[in-house]
Amino acid sequence: xxxxxxxxxxxxxxxxxxxxxxxxxxxxxxxxxxxxxxxxxxxxxxxxxxxxxxxxxxxxxxxxxxxxxxxxxxxxxxxxxxxxxxxxxxxxxxxxxxxxxxxxxxxxxxxxxxxxxxxxxxxxxxxxxxxxxxxxxxxxxxxxxxxxxxxxxxxxxxxxxxxxxxxxxxxxxxxxxxxxxxxxxxxxxxxxxxxxxxxxxxxxxxxxxxxxxxxxxxxxxxxxxxxxxxxxxxxxxxxxxxxxxxxxxxxxxxxxxxxxxxxxxxxxxxxxxxxxxxxxxxxxxxxxxxxxxxxxxxxxxxxxx
Amino acid sequence: xxxxxxxxxxxxxxxxxxxxxxxxxxxxxxxxxxxxxxxxxxxxxxxxxxxxxxxxxxxxxxxxxxxxxxxxxxxxxxxxxxxxxxxxxxxxxxxxxxxxxxxxxxxxxxxxxxxxxxxxxxxxxxxxxxxxxxxxxxxxxxxxxxxxxxxxxxxxxxxxxxxxxxxxxxxxxxxxxxxxxxxxxxxxxxxxxxxxxxxxxxxxxxxxxxxxxxxxxxxxxxxxxxxxxxxxxxxxxxxxxxx
Numbered sequence: 001x002x003x004x005x006x007x008x009x010x011x012x013x014x015x016x017x018x019x020x021x022x023x024x025x026x027x028x029x030x031x032x033x034x035x036x037x038x039x040x041x042x043x044x045x046x047x048x049x050x051x052x053x054x055x056x057x058x059x060x061x062x063x064x065x066x067x068x069x070x071x072x073x074x075x076x077x078x079x080x081x082x083x084x085x086x087x088x089x090x091x092x093x094x095x096x097x098x099x100x101x102x103x104x105x106x107x108x109x110x111x112x113x114x115x116x117x118x119x120x121x122x123x124x125x126x127x128x129x130x131x132x133x134x135x136x137x138x139x140x141x142x143x144x145x146x147x148x149x150x151x152x153x154x155x156x157x158x159x160x161x162x163x164x165x166x167x168x169x170x171x172x173x174x175x176x177x178x179x180x181x182x183x184x185x186x187x188x189x190x191x192x193x194x195x196x197x198x199x200x201x202x203x204x205x206x207x208x209x210x211x212x213x214x215x216x217x218x219x220x221x222x223x224x225x226x227x228x229x230x231x232x233x234x235x236x237x238x239x240x241x242x243x244x245x246x247x248x249x250x251x252x253x254x255x256x257x258x259x260x261x262x263x264x265x266x267x268x269x270x271x272x273x274x275x276x277x278x279x280x281x282x283x284x285x286x287x288x289x290x291x292x293x294x295x296x297x298x299x300x301x302x303x304x305x
Numbered sequence: 306x307x308x309x310x311x312x313x314x315x316x317x318x319x320x321x322x323x324x325x326x327x328x329x330x331x332x333x334x335x336x337x338x339x340x341x342x343x344x345x346x347x348x349x350x351x352x353x354x355x356x357x358x359x360x361x362x363x364x365x366x367x368x369x370x371x372x373x374x375x376x377x378x379x380x381x382x383x384x385x386x387x388x389x390x391x392x393x394x395x396x397x398x399x400x401x402x403x404x405x406x407x408x409x410x411x412x413x414x415x416x417x418x419x420x421x422x423x424x425x426x427x428x429x430x431x432x433x434x435x436x437x438x439x440x441x442x443x444x445x446x447x448x449x450x451x452x453x454x455x456x457x458x459x460x461x462x463x464x465x466x467x468x469x470x471x472x473x474x475x476x477x478x479x480x481x482x483x484x485x486x487x488x489x490x491x492x493x494x495x496x497x498x499x500x501x502x503x504x505x506x507x508x509x510x511x512x513x514x515x516x517x518x519x520x521x522x523x524x525x526x527x528x529x530x531x532x533x534x535x536x537x538x539x540x541x542x543x544x545x546x547x548x
Contacts, residue, residue: 175513176504176505177474177504178477178509179477179512180478215503216474218477219471220478221476223475241459292495
């Protein structure tokens with residue numbers, strides 16, 4: 001069995017359960033505005049957060065380590081976001097309208113993971129995957145990994161060499177660990193997320209990168225804990241839980257669990273939390289998603305043999 | 306009247322002198338002349354005590370001759386500011402003892418070791434899970450990262466390569482560049498011993514200095530680190546003295 005200390009599983013259970021409750025209770029605050037079409041002015045405002053909520057719910061269902069009530073809540077969240085996307089029609093229309101965009105594929109992948117499918121979108125994505133043009137869109141290497149992993153989940157033919165993609169990332173260079181900055185640290189976390197398929201395949205992270213991450217993760221968690229960058233810290237906890245030999249320090253997990261509000265909100269940083277429900281959702285929904293993912297992955301790893 | 310600021314100024318002035326001797330841009334350090342010429346003798350003696358083992362760097366690393374009158378000045382500095390016996394200052398005790406060991410060795414007078422006795426066994430020296438707290442301690446002990454010394458602090462450094470490397474990274478990320486350079490000095494010393502390191506201390510040292518290096522004492526840490534990095538890895542010191 002993978003070694004996850006009991007204080008970590010306790011903190012992970014608390015984080016995941018309460019985060020899921022919060023996402024479910026506040027789901028309507030993240031709904032798409034009426035008459036939203038496939039061409040949206042600001043996809044980061046609601047469209048992307050809906051995808052993140054879908055991702056968290058899909059991983060909780062995939063990992064299957066939550067209690068029956070929580071699994072029902074996760075399924076309900078998936079149904080909610082699927083409905084928001086008009087049962088996939090909106091994702092399909094967006095991909096149809098914007099052939100080179102990768103976000104429809106990434107948005108669709110968590111649904112596919114849980115058995116939701118859209119026939120038209122499946123055909124469109126299969127067609128798109130054969131286009132040299134779509135495969136040649138210029139994106140950052142860690143983003144290219146995200147697309148490749150989404151394609152893998154959706155079941156599209158493999159066209160990417162994951163090892164080569166990994167080597168092209170900042171993490172792949174195994175650079176000076178003291179030169180990392182805030183945005184690059186997010187690039188690192190996402191490189192690990194996609195290579196390991198969110199903790200399901202720790203071996204997907206090449207051994208030399210696993211060693212590198214294990215060597216420097218304690219430093220990165222330490223410095224971003226000190227400045228209260230809780231969103232990034234929680235992503236780094238996901239990284240630690242996703243390693244072949246997980247790096248899960250009880251003090252770190254307990255620190256994040258202790259920050260979580262009674263209703264499940266996890267503050268993104270050390271700034272005061274706004275009282276307005278909509279503002280709270282806008283500011284902290286991502287961190288709550290990450291807390292749910294972190295907790296679920298740690299619990300799943302604890303149960304592995 | 307000597308003051309804290311006068312002590313600090315004197316320590317910086319002595320560090321500049323040692324740095325010049327080490328780099329070859331200044332003459333050999335003559336501690337006796339430095340103290341004789343100082344406007345504030347007590348501050349000058351305090352400076353000798355503050356720099357501790359680092360005052361011997363030109364003699365240890367470059368082979369500059371060490372004069373009997375210089376040994377007398379160091380002994381006099383211990384008279385003016387006796388070695389710490391406070392149990393809550395273990396780092397000071399280790400530094401004082403290291404200074405005494407080198408003083409005895411360079412002067413050829415073994416009785417001078419007694420100006421600062423060996424500290425009792427220090428369990429806190431062993432690297433532990435709290436690598437960041439341990440690195441704070443090792444940064445305080447950076448003057449021991451030199452030639453001619455070997456003892457429990459050095460054993461701890463050998464056992465703590467990963468922790469020291471993490472400490473360097475943490476210090477740079479926190480923009481605590483003096484601490485980063487003190488820890489880089491340990492890594493450089495380890496590299497000189499032939500240790501494999503998970504980061505390049507040369508690049509880290511240059512970066513820390515360019516971004517945030519300031520003051521002659523930090524410059525001295527950098528110069529000593531550079532000395533080790535420029536030597537062939539694994540080159541053993543000619544002679545070491547166990548504290």
